[in-house]
Amino acid sequence: MQALVESGELAFEGGSWRRPSMEQLGIPQSVRMAIQSRVGRLPPAVQETLHLAAILGREFEFEVLAGASELDRKV
Numbered sequence: 378m379q380a381l382v383e384s385g386e387l388a389f390e391g392g393s394w395r396r397p398s399m400e401q402l403g404i405p406q407s408v409r410m411a412i413q414s415r416v417g418r419l420p421p422a423v424q425e426t427l428h429l430a431a432i433l434g435r436e437f438e439f440e441v442l443a444g445a446s447e448l449d450r451k452v
Contacts, residue, residue: 380411383418 381387381396388395416424426446433442 380414383415 386397416427419427426442429445430437430442433445
């Protein structure tokens with residue numbers, strides 16, 4: 378639902394939800410597509426950091442990611 382709200386396809390206006398017809402509503406076909414859509418709207422530097430994190434695996438030290446990333450460290 379959040380992806381539909383962020384895309385503007387679903388909106389709460391005047392005390393009720395507004396949406397196009399079911400035929401026109403662009404519902405993501407999978408969770409993967411929904412995630413790709415949301416990540417695709419992030420700044421390129423953030424996308425690159427997520428890519429590096431994926432390469433590092435499920436567990437890694439923050440310092441390793443920070444060292445590989447060009448983003449400023451903000452904790």
